Amino acid sequence: MYPIYVPNEDKLYFVGIQRDASDRKSEETKAEEFKQQASLLSTPFVPISENICILPLVGNINLERWEDIYQRISAHVHDRDVEIFIMDLQGLQDVNDDMYSGILRLQQILQVMGARLMVTGIEPSMAKVSVNLADYRKKKISFYANVQQALESIRAKY
Template sequence: MIDPNEKNWPYYQALFFLQDEELTELAQAGQKIYDQKDALYQRFYDWLQNHPFFLSYYTEDVLQAIRDSEDIFWDDLLSGQADDEYIERQRFFGQVFASVGIPFDAYLAFLNYYHQEVQDLLEQQGLLSLNLLKTYRKFTGIAVSTLTDGYSSAKDELLREKEETLSSMSTPITPLWEGILLLPLVGFLDSERAQQVMHAMLEAIAEKNAKVFILDIRGIAVMDSEVANALIKMSKAAKLMGCQAMLSGISGNVAQTIVDIGLDIQEIQTHGNMLNALRAALRLTNQSIF
């Protein structure tokens, strides 16, 4: 029984209705055109150098990596040998193309041209029967599917890392004074980001032994009940750690919105601007600017 959740060689072989005898026929044809391999790759490199995006994407390092892998590419396509290692190798190649920044459409153009060159060579040598053409298209379909799977997974990972980086950059906690921390909030504050902010806030309070934490909300795009409740939770969490949370940047519009939606934030100390919040924080911690 083939598990559709486990995308190994038996899965792809069944998905594309590819038989072992067909792979044997493909391998026999591949042996007959092996002596044309170098000429085919030279045409391929000529095509790459005339590609409109060549200078942007196909750098010398990328070209060298392709040259170093010529025999692997050729054997993977025409040796008729396919197993789980073959599948993982195709995924790896897809990940490599994604990691060097080649866009998906340029990547597909690369695959399509290479596969078409091999198909044309088989036809020129009088080897491309209808059955072999069907086999070749099924096998290249598996190759494109697995290569694309690897490309997509690498892009997803790069996106996840980027989101984590942006998330960490979006919570720039700054020590203002001994025991006083500041976090300017900018943009939208949904439930997921609120959790990230609270986590970063509590870690900073513990690390710096902070007594006051100022949340400056001038840059908040929307003030609604979800945002206000998130701020209340942050204040309560800080209080449990012996830290007073303050809000600064309360504009007239924000104050009116809070009143209109009937929210009670009296337990949070609020200030119209950051300077007033800092003065209050200094008094609370028995410090002064001078």
């Protein structure tokens, strides 16, 4: 609604313009569906056994994606009674401070839920940086060069 004053009549009129917003709403709905699908594809859980699951991460991880990862992993661990969760970092493009903070927070969430976090895909450059940023030994997070090493470690302990 827009007010229009007509001086020679000394009257104020209101003009309304109506637009069909159904196309825009449809596009917004599609965009939200695509966003949800992208979220599911970016955090695919791969069950290894009844109580072991792997999450191969790909791309970049920002704070918003971490929040999604926390939500999805905690729900998955709860619903399927997962005891060991392996997070594989080989597909990540950039490892930064947020990544290390995210790993520590995820470990705390899983620990409270009675699950254990193992991290694989650690390259030498990542190892050097992570040693300087956090003392993971105190946090009881196991790191392995690849998933195979992590699975061999699990077999040896169980």
